[in-house]
Amino acid sequence: MVKNTVYLTRHKLRLSQFNITANKCRCLKDKSIALGKDGVIDPAALKGIIENSKLSSADLISCLFRYQAALRFFSFPSRDKQEISRMVNYEAPELLPLKPDETITRHLVLNTSPDGYSDTLVVATQKSEVSGLFEKLKTAGLEIASLNLSSLGIYRCIKNSMQAEKKSAAKTNFMVVYAEDELLEVIIISSGQLVFSRGFMTDTEGLFSLLTNEVQRSLDLFFDKSKQTTLDKIIICGRDTDLGKIAESLKDKFEFPLQINRNIDLAYGLAMADKTTVNLLSDEFITTKIWMRLKKKLLVLVSLIVLNIIFLAAVFFVVLNSKKEYLNNIEKELSRLRPQAGLIQNKLSKIKMITMQRNSQILILEAISDLVKVTPFGCTLNMLSINEEGILIVRGQARDLEEVFGFVVELEKSPYFKNSHLNYSSRRKIKAKEILDFEIQAQLNKE
Numbered sequence: 001m002v003k004n005t006v007y008l009t010r011h012k013l014r015l016s017q018f019n020i021t022a023n024k025c026r027c028l029k030d031k032s033i034a035l036g037k038d039g040v041i042d043p044a045a046l047k048g049i050i051e052n053s054k055l056s057s058a059d060l061i062s063c064l065f066r067y068q069a070a071l072r073f074f075s076f077p078s079r080d081k082q083e084i085s086r087m088v089n090y091e092a093p094e095l096l097p098l099k100p101d102e103t104i105t106r107h108l109v110l111n112t113s114p115d116g117y118s119d120t121l122v123v124a125t126q127k128s129e130v131s132g133l134f135e136k137l138k139t140a141g142l143e144i145a146s147l148n149l150s151s152l153g154i155y156r157c158i159k160n161s162m163q164a165e166k167k168s169a170a171k172t173n174f175m176v177v178y179a180e181d182e183l184l185e186v187i188i189i190s191s192g193q194l195v196f197s198r199g200f201m202t203d204t205e206g207l208f209s210l211l212t213n214e215v216q217r218s219l220d221l222f223f224d225k226s227k228q229t230t231l232d233k234i235i236i237c238g239r240d241t242d243l244g245k246i247a248e249s250l251k252d253k254f255e256f257p258l259q260i261n262r263n264i265d266l267a268y269g270l271a272m273a274d275k276t277t278v279n280l281l282s283d284e285f286i287t288t289k290i291w292m293r294l295k296k297k298l299l300v301l302v303s304l305i306v307l308n309i310i311f312l313a314a315v316f317f318v319v320l321n322s323k324k325e326y327l328n329n330i331e332k333e334l335s336r337l338r339p340q341a342g343l344i345q346n347k348l349s350k351i352k353m354i355t356m357q358r359n360s361q362i363l364i365l366e367a368i369s370d371l372v373k374v375t376p377f378g379c380t381l382n383m384l385s386i387n388e389e390g391i392l393i394v395r396g397q398a399r400d401l402e403e404v405f406g407f408v409v410e411l412e413k414s415p416y417f418k419n420s421h422l423n424y425s426s427r428r429k430i431k432a433k434e435i436l437d438f439e440i441q442a443q444l445n446k447e
Contacts, residue, residue, distance in 0.1 A: 066199020
């Protein structure tokens, strides 16, 4: 992830770009431009630097310095976010003697203790201070997305470096003196938590005399509030300042060990900001920004939906035209093959008719063969006929009625006949011999 930072010191504007991956932050670009008289930014010079360095001018992370905001640490007897917000709103008017609509108030819960208390940082600043910075950057063509507090950026940078050290380093109490372009900040970190912060603006000549007094005053305030009497060390860091000279000026004044750390960078801390951050932009600006982002996302969503509809419609028409063309080709082929198909259909009909006739004749022959097989020995057949409906008529003579009924039963058992029954029987004498004439009817079983 690439993040871009910008902040204004007394005489310079600094633009930086960082690549952040897995809690690692690498500086890609870092440019500074000197401000004109009265802190005016030269838009042409800035534009040239941005274009030549290919830096971003939008979605920038910026900060207010500590001297531009009122700050106080509270220990609220609650862990509930809504209760903490109500307590912050109650205590905030004491930080700045201004009307609520003239201030911007933010809070950050730094730590929650097992006894139910929440260590909370409350920050208040004037809306005019924020709008002035915003307009100054906007006039120069820079667009900020969030506005943090410099002390939190320094704290985040220190905390990140502490994570790389031994765990014992996180339990120490130390002061950080950060100086950059005639701006001075003093913060104290106790057991890995920010517990004290002060900020000043001075000139180069008065920096060192002011520094000693303010460090001593910060120590007095911290020791009085925390009931502690010592620090493990004082870390001196910053940019555009002679850190060695600062260390020399403090060396003989304080008994605490001094350490110069040139790796602590405010821009780095702003880029690495996680939960240890506050956005000091006004609620109206944040709401407008969110609404603009929503509108942009909605516009993109609508555009994607329209593009998808157009794409699906195009695919539909292409498929439809392909199917129409395919059907037309099939119709042409059918038209070409229809005469041949008609001839083949006629031949198939004739073949079917001949097959049916052949099968019918075979069936009749097989039925007659079976009829002969089941005819009783004492019966003589005189006539046999089968009509188109498959009705079989058998006439003959038998010696007695019992043979005739047996003949009827055998026909019923045959798979070639069904519904066998005796139509009539009559007796007559021929040459003193009595015979029985009969007629049997059955239906040919075509199945």
